[in-house]
Amino acid sequence: MANETVLIIGGGPAGMEAARSVAELGYPALLVEKRDRLGGRPDEEHYAKLTHHFRDAEEMIQELLDAVTSNPNVTIMTSSEVVGCEGEAGNFRVKVRNGASTEDVEVGAIIVATGFQHFDPGRETQMYNYYTFPDVITLADLEGMLKAHQVVRPSNGQTPERVAFIQCVGSRDRQIGNEFCSKVCCGVATKQAIEVKQQLPDARVFIFYIDMRMYGYWEPDLYWPAQEEYKVNYVKGIVSEVLPKGDRLLIRGEDTTMGRPMEVTVDLVVLSVGMEPSEGTRKVAKILDIKQNKYGYIEAGGPTGVDPVATSRHGIFVAGAAAGPADLDDTFSMAGLAAVRAISAIRRLNLAKAV
Amino acid sequence: MDAGLDKVEGVWQKETAIVEGMDISGPWNRMFEQRVIWEYTPEIIENIAGVEGAESFAWCYQCAKCVPVCPVDIVGDYGPRKLYRKAQAGIDWTQGPDLWLCTTCANCLRVCPKEVDMVQIMPAVREQALLAGNNVPAELQEALENTFRYGNPLGQPARKREAWVKKAGVPVPLLPKEKRPVEWLWWVECYPSYHPRGIDASIALAKIFNALEVDFAILGREEKCAGDSQRLAGERGLFEMLAEQNIATLSKYEFQRIVVTDPHALNAFRKHYPKYGGEYEVWHYTQLLAQHLGKLKELMTKPLNRKVTFHDPCYLGRHNGEYEAPRQLIQALPGVEFVEMWRCRENGYCCGGGGGGMWLDGYVVNYQNRRLSEQRVLEAIATGADTLVVVCPYEVSRFEDAVKSTGNEGKLEVRDVVELIVEAMGA
Numbered sequence: 001m002a003n004e005t006v007l008i009i010g011g012g013p014a015g016m017e018a019a020r021s022v023a024e025l026g027y028p029a030l031l032v033e034k035r036d037r038l039g040g041r042p043d044e045e046h047y048a049k050l051t052h053h054f055r056d057a058e059e060m061i062q063e064l065l066d067a068v069t070s071n072p073n074v075t076i077m078t079s080s081e082v083v084g085c086e087g088e089a090g091n092f093r094v095k096v097r098n099g100a101s102t103e104d105v106e107v108g109a110i111i112v113a114t115g116f117q118h119f120d121p122g123r124e125t126q127m128y129n130y131y132t133f134p135d136v137i138t139l140a141d142l143e144g145m146l147k148a149h150q151v152v153r154p155s156n157g158q159t160p161e162r163v164a165f166i167q168c169v170g171s172r173d174r175q176i177g178n179e180f181c182s183k184v185c186c187g188v189a190t191k192q193a194i195e196v197k198q199q200l201p202d203a204r205v206f207i208f209y210i211d212m213r214m215y216g217y218w219e220p221d222l223y224w225p226a227q228e229e230y231k232v233n234y235v236k237g238i239v240s241e242v243l244p245k246g247d248r249l250l251i252r253g254e255d256t257t258m259g260r261p262m263e264v265t266v267d268l269v270v271l272s273v274g275m276e277p278s279e280g281t282r283k284v285a286k287i288l289d290i291k292q293n294k295y296g297y298i299e300a301g302g303p304t305g306v307d308p309v310a311t312s313r314h315g316i317f318v319a320g321a322a323a324g325p326a327d328l329d330d331t332f333s334m335a336g337l338a339a340v341r342a343i344s345a346i347r348r349l350n351l352a353k354a355v
Numbered sequence: 356m357d358a359g360l361d362k363v364e365g366v367w368q369k370e371t372a373i374v375e376g377m378d379i380s381g382p383w384n385r386m387f388e389q390r391v392i393w394e395y396t397p398e399i400i401e402n403i404a405g406v407e408g409a410e411s412f413a414w415c416y417q418c419a420k421c422v423p424v425c426p427v428d429i430v431g432d433y434g435p436r437k438l439y440r441k442a443q444a445g446i447d448w449t450q451g452p453d454l455w456l457c458t459t460c461a462n463c464l465r466v467c468p469k470e471v472d473m474v475q476i477m478p479a480v481r482e483q484a485l486l487a488g489n490n491v492p493a494e495l496q497e498a499l500e501n502t503f504r505y506g507n508p509l510g511q512p513a514r515k516r517e518a519w520v521k522k523a524g525v526p527v528p529l530l531p532k533e534k535r536p537v538e539w540l541w542w543v544e545c546y547p548s549y550h551p552r553g554i555d556a557s558i559a560l561a562k563i564f565n566a567l568e569v570d571f572a573i574l575g576r577e578e579k580c581a582g583d584s585q586r587l588a589g590e591r592g593l594f595e596m597l598a599e600q601n602i603a604t605l606s607k608y609e610f611q612r613i614v615v616t617d618p619h620a621l622n623a624f625r626k627h628y629p630k631y632g633g634e635y636e637v638w639h640y641t642q643l644l645a646q647h648l649g650k651l652k653e654l655m656t657k658p659l660n661r662k663v664t665f666h667d668p669c670y671l672g673r674h675n676g677e678y679e680a681p682r683q684l685i686q687a688l689p690g691v692e693f694v695e696m697w698r699c700r701e702n703g704y705c706c707g708g709g710g711g712g713m714w715l716d717g718y719v720v721n722y723q724n725r726r727l728s729e730q731r732v733l734e735a736i737a738t739g740a741d742t743l744v745v746v747c748p749y750e751v752s753r754f755e756d757a758v759k760s761t762g763n764e765g766k767l768e769v770r771d772v773v774e775l776i777v778e779a780m781g782a
Contacts, residue, residue, distance in 0.1 A: 204397055212416075224469075228414050233397050233443060236417060255392050257417055257440050262392045 002090030002349035003108035005030055006342045009082050009284055012040015014320025014331045015113035016064040021339030022111075023073035027346070030107060031068060032096055034280060036079045038065055041115055041321075045140045048147035050328060051184065051191045052221050085110075085288050089315025090349040108349070109315045109342035110288065112298060113335065114280040116321035119170025119178065119273040127169060128242045128271055135160075135249055136242055136269045138169075139188055146195050151203075153267050155247065160203060160267035163196055164251055165189045166239045167209040171274030180295060182274030183325040186213045189272045190222045190232070197230040206233045206266070208253060215327075237262065242269055274325070281322045290316055297324045309338040317341050392444045399442040403449060408479030414469040415439035421463035421471075426705040427456050430730055431723035435463045435473050449480050450490055452722045459587045459710030460669040465701060474587075474674075477710060481589025498714035499590050502597070506579035507545040508714060516543075517575035519554040525565040530572035536609035538570040539643070542624070544617035545580050546748040552755065553748045556771035560616065560640055562782050563773055566654055567647045571614070577604050581615075583623035583670075588711025595631065598623070602633035612636045614643050618670035618747050619709070625675065639671055641680040641746050641772065648687055655779035658690025663775075664740035665695070666731060666754070667703035668747035681746045684772050689779055694738045704731050708749035728757035735767060742768045744775065 006022045008015045011033030022029040035044070039061045042050070047057035068074045077096060084095035092110060096103050118140050121130040130136050134154040137145075145151045153160050167189060171182040186209070193205045212234065214223040226232040237256040242249050248265050255262040277296040285292045291299040291312035300323040302310030309317045319338040320331040404413035415436060422434035433456050441448050448454060457477045464472050484490050485499075501510035520527040530540065541564070546553040564571050579597055586594035613635045615621045624637040644651065665685055671677050678700045685693050698704040705712075707727030712719070720726060732754055735743040745751055754769040 204395070206395060223416075224414075227416065231397060231401060231413065233395060233400075234416065235395065235443070255440075255444060257419075257436075258392065258444050260390055260392050260444070264393060264395055 001353060002346045003092075003106050004028060004346055005105075005107045006109050006111060006339070006346070007032065007082075007092070007094055007105065007107040008111045008113055010040065010113035010115055010280065010320075010322070011035070011038035011076070011078070012113060012115050012320065013042065013061070013064065013328060014115065014322070014335045015040070015111070016068050017332050017335035018111045018113055018319050018339050019074050020064065020067045020071065021336050022343065023068070023071040025339065025343055027073065027343050029068075029074045030105060031074060031076045032080045032082060033076070033078045034081050038068070038076065038078065041117075045118070046144040046147050048143055049191065049195065051187045052218050052327075054191070082284060082287055089345055092315065108346040109317065111309075111335075111338045111342055112281070112284055112288065112290070112311070112316065112318045112322050113320050113338075114284050114322045115278045116275040116281070116325070117278040119182075119276050121169055121271050121273055123170075123176075128166065128239070128269065130271060133242065133244065133249060133269075135267065136271065138271045138273045139185065139192060140273070142192055142196075142270050146192060146199065149199060151196055151199055151268075158267075159200060162264075162266040163193075163203055163205045163268045163270065164239070164264075164266045165193060165205075165207040165270045165272055166251075167207065167212075167272045168238060169271040169273045170276070172210070178274060178276065178295060180325060181213060183213070183215070184327045185272040185274055187215070187218045187222055187327065189270070190214070190218070190226045192270070193232040194222070194226050194230050197232065204233070205230075206235055208235050208237060208239050208251075210238050211236075235262075275321055277322065284322075288316055289313065290318075293324075295324075298322050300324070307341075309334055309341055315342075315345050394445055395443055396445045397443065399445070399447050400439065402447075403442060403476075403480060406479045406483060409476040411469070411471045412439065412442075412476050415471050416469060418468060420466040420468065424462040424466055424702065426458065426460055426462065426707070426727050426730070427723070429704075430725050430727060431456070433722075435467075435471060439471075449484060452718070454481060454484060454490060455492055455495070455711070455715055456719055456722060457710055458669070458705045458707055458712040458727065460705035461673045462669075462702065462705070465673060478587050478589050478591065481711075482591055483589075485589045492715055492718040494717050495588060495711055495714045498711075499585060499588065499593060502580050502582070502585055502590075503593055506597070507549060508580065508585070509545060509549050511549045513579075514576050516548045516578060517573070519548060519557055520561075520573075520575070522554070523558045523561045525562050527561045528572040529575040530608050530610070531575060531577055533572050536611075537572045538611045539572075540605070540608070540610035540613045541571045541573045542581065542613050542615040542617075542620055543573050543578060544615065544620050544748060546752070547616045548578075550748070550752055552751040556748065556751065556773055557616065559771065559773040559777040562777050562780075563644065563651075566780065566782065567644075567650060569643070572610075574604060574608075579604075581617070581620035581623040583619040583627070584709060584711055584713060586623070586627070587709065588714070594623075594627070598628055598631045598633065602628060602631055605633065605635070612638060614638045614640050616640055616748055618668045618675065619749075622670045622674050639675075639677060639680065639746075641671075641684055642677060644773075644776070645680040645683045648683060651684075651776065652687050655687065655689050655776060657779050657781045659688055659775060659779055660690045661688075661742045661775075662692045662694065662740045663688075663742040663744050664735050664738045665693070665699070665744045666706065666735070666750060667699055668745070668750065669703065669705050669709050671746065672703050673701060681744070681772060684776065685744055688775055691775075694740055696734050696738055698734065704734065706731055706747075706750050706753050708747075708753055713749055713753075726757060726760075728753040729761050732757040732761055732763065732767060736763055740767070742770055742775075744770055744772050746772050
């Protein structure tokens with residue numbers, strides 16, 4: 001008989017949603033998380049509000065947490081890492097290490113939900129002097145400031161008058177190796193620009209972009225209100241370099257729709273850093289022996305190309321940003337589907353044996 | 356030429372030029388504008404969009420669909436998208452010529468995904484300039500003052516408004532003298548009352564009304580300019596005054612419907628007079644004549660032997676949705692081959708006369724490589740037509756001037772459709 005337990009690796013939004021779905025469908029879920037608590041990237045990086053519904057991140061994570069902790073079908077192992085895997089669909093034998101001890105668990109299917117990490121703008125080219133100028137920050141840094149209602153210039157603690165977002169940092173870049181679009185940064189930057197205007201109504205906020213990628217309802221829910229209600233300024237043309245100018249920052253680029261060079265002084269530069277596969281995603285892919293694409297994400301799609309949660313190995317599925325840049329809508333959709341696919345795989349094996 | 360300008364190597368340049376604080380005096384003024392953008396100025400956008408009616412200016416997301424369909428961009432560097440970007444990049448275009456180049460033709464609004472509405476923005480922003488008495492071209496100022504003083508932009512005495520009637524050769528009843536209700540009150544408007552070529556068309560229309568036994572009368576000297584183009588040029592106060600006066604005049608008489616010669620008057624009556632209490636059923640004369648197509652065909656017996664093309668007036672077509680009536684009349688003309696220009700109907704090109712452009716020809720020519728009317732005449736000639744048919748009183752004089760100024764005299768005749776109908780009637 002196939003083991004009915006579904007192992008979910010990663011306790012962020014994708015993992016918690018997958019565990020909840022498995023449990024609610026009546027199957028045992030084992031949720032393994034490397035950190036000492038669940039919540040994933042939104043928790044670890046202190047997200048304030050979520051794109052695109054402006055939902056409070058802590059509140060949303062708490063709802064997921066309550067759902068998995070209150071369900072007796074879910075077993076949670078924190079501070080635990082998957083370090084080995086043998087067997088096949090229906091009967092995987094997985095080694096889980098917790099501190100000094102290692103435990104063997106038997107599961108029927110696996111869902112990988114190990115997520116992403118933010119691109120590090122210091123890597124490769126020291127882009128935009130992120131590690132040199134304190135007033136050059138990333139989306140994740142600003143998210144924390146917004147959460148604390150403390151949007152200031154880190155160099156002097158003063159309120160910025162002019163804030164400039166630079167899009168596509170670490171994405172769509174052959175030199176860096178991330179040729180993909182990170183999909184969420186246009187929406188996140190726009191969401192944050194709105195929040196900056198809400199917290200600092202007198203600030204002038206600019207977004208410098210190559211092209212704005214505001215998928216679906218992000219257009220009417222984020223982009224249009226940002227421009228029409230919150231007076232966020234969008235300027236087509238990416239910034240080439242950030243230079244010091246007195247105690248402020250000079251950003252240089254081309255204003256492409258004017259066809260003119262652009263050299264303007266701002267107080268705070270926010271780098272819209274993209275997504276990359278997390279360290280956990282890279283590690284787990286190797287342990288489970290599933291294919292990664294050239295960017296290190298877990299290759300999904302299955303033989304048909306239209307199964308977004310299938311990996312190269314039968315019985316192992318992927319959900320969320322472990323498979324590539326994903327927003328929360330993508331993540332939740334994938335998590336539910338991965339749960340269904342995992343249970344189906346187990347049931348099919350057991351039905352075949354029963355015949 | 357203005358004082359302080361020298362001609363050097365065929366180019367006019369200012370003796371001293373200071374742009375945004377930078378002295379750029381020298382041959383060809385060294386450069387025509389500052390290259391580097393040093394400062395973004397959302398405050399300029401906010402100031403413009405802060406004017407009541409101009410709110411949508413701030414909505415532009417730079418898709419640029421407006422620019423290729425902007426008639427002004429064809430002949431100069433201009434377009435709604437560009438105005439937004441100029442404002443964002445530190446250029447307050449409301450202080451310069453860009454304020455006066457838009458003809459409110461509405462072709463940008465037709466294609467704009469964000470519904471940025473230049474037809475509302477321009478009059479609102481121009482009103483600020485007029486109120487401040489700043490950056491207002493002299494010839495426009497004169498037309499507005501004429502309208503204020505005489506009730507027409509040409510500066511003609513009010514009593515001469517009905518003088519053309521004597522030359523008509525057919526009865527043109529004056530409603531103040533008729534002392535009876537009529538079916539159609541014919542709103543003649545200014546250019547058809549005073550301009551020689553406008554009068555030609557008025558006489559032709561009077562002949563047709565008589566032949567069709569239309570029960571009509573005009574107001575004569577009691578009629579004043581409907582004021583729509585003055586409104587679009589920014590003179591809302593003047594427009595309100597004219598609307599109130601005209602509505603008071605109309606309230607004295609009994610009639611069932613109004614037929615107008617001028618699409619701009621049609622626009623004023625349909626969209627703006629109701630706000631001041633003037634609610635009427637208003638038709639354009641091509642719509643009324645198209646109702647009598649059968650009888651007109653019987654009356655038109657003389658083949659014209661012409662190849663014609665047709666110019667859609669912005670304020671009849673895009674603004675008020677009528678494209679068919681003029682075409683029905685043209686197609687009914689005997690001995691006429693009809694060819695469309697490639698810009699027609701919803702995408703019709705603007706003659707340059709709308710939105711105050713009628714009184715800015717001397718001004719805008721400094722910022723365009725040719726007038727819109729000249730561009731349009733060249734497009735008409737390119738069809739191989741020998742006659743350009745018009746149905747708006749602004750156009751006959753504009754296009755006839757353009758035929759001459761482009762060196763095409765004798766190659767293209769400009770005729771109001773009613774002149775051709777009368778010609779075919781042999782009347």
